[in-house]
Amino acid sequence: KNEVEQSPQNLTAQEGEFITINCSYSVGISALHWLQQHPGGGIVSLFMLSSGKKKHGRLIATINIQEKHSSLHITASHPRDSAVYICAVRDEKLTFGTGTRLTIIP
Amino acid sequence: NAGVMQNPRHLVRRRGQEARLRCSPMKGHSHVYWYRQLPEEGLKFMVYLQKENIIDESGMPKERFSAEFPKEGPSILRIQQVVRGDSAAYFCASSPPISGRATRNIQYFGAGTRLSVL
Numbered sequence: 001k002n003e004v005e006q007s008p009q010n011l012t013a014q015e016g017e018f019i020t021i022n023c024s025y026s027v028g029i030s031a032l033h034w035l036q037q038h039p040g041g042g043i044v045s046l047f048m049l050s051s052g053k054k055k056h057g058r059l060i061a062t063i064n065i066q067e068k069h070s071s072l073h074i075t076a077s078h079p080r081d082s083a084v085y086i087c088a089v090r091d092e093k094l095t096f097g098t099g100t101r102l103t104i105i106p
Numbered sequence: 107n108a109g110v111m112q113n114p115r116h117l118v119r120r121r122g123q124e125a126r127l128r129c130s131p132m133k134g135h136s137h138v139y140w141y142r143q144l145p146e147e148g149l150k151f152m153v154y155l156q157k158e159n160i161i162d163e164s165g166m167p168k169e170r171f172s173a174e175f176p177k178e179g180p181s182i183l184r185i186q187q188v189v190r191g192d193s194a195a196y197f198c199a200s201s202p203p204i205s206g207r208a209t210r211n212i213q214y215f216g217a218g219t220r221l222s223v224l
Contacts, residue, residue, distance in 0.1 A: 042215075042218065043215035045214055045215060048212040048213075093151045093162060094139070094151055095151070096149040097148060098147070
């Protein structure tokens with residue numbers, strides 16, 4: 001059973017700051033997802049990656065398969081980035097981390 | 107191209123009633139996943155279905171819960187004789203078909219159904 005840990009659990013930052021959210025897992029996987037859950041509860045898939053790095057706008061996701069670790073970065077953070085960010089790893093099925101609650105203060 | 111559609115968005119049931127949650131996957135997607143998010147907890151996998159087949163139901167409670175994805179129509183998650191502990195957000199996700207297992211496909215999530223059991 002894969003154990004997925006995210007850090008930090010809560011993060012508050014000023015608008016414009018560079019944000020990093022970390023995810024570690026215990027067992028080898030085929031892919032890792034980063035999801036965003038808005039305050040209203042809806043979930044958006046941000047990235048799926050199995051190696052290296054992906055970038056979409058101000059969001060960057062990296063993964064190190066050997067170290068079983070992934071990071072999600074947000075550059076020039078904005079209050080609309082406030083949400084819960086969830087890491088999910090895929091072996092046979094998705095196993096989710098408990099999420100990181102990000103609050104960006106104007 | 108509409109996204110994953112779930113309905114209803116909010117469902118209120120009294121203890122002992124049945125809850126039926128619907129999920130229409132994105133057009134062209136033949137893989138459907140159901141997840142449950144209990145209050146103050148993370149998402150947990152429940153079941154993975156393809157058209158007319160349950161592929162993996164290892165996350166489903168053994169009693170009262172069932173899921174189907176018929177040839178025509180939406181996927182249905184059915185909870186019989188609901189109890190207060192069933193109150194949660196239920197999310198559906200879909201992914202497109204690929205050869206072999208869909209282990210590398212990104213999943214697209216619906217907005218969820220919030221079930222409240224009184």
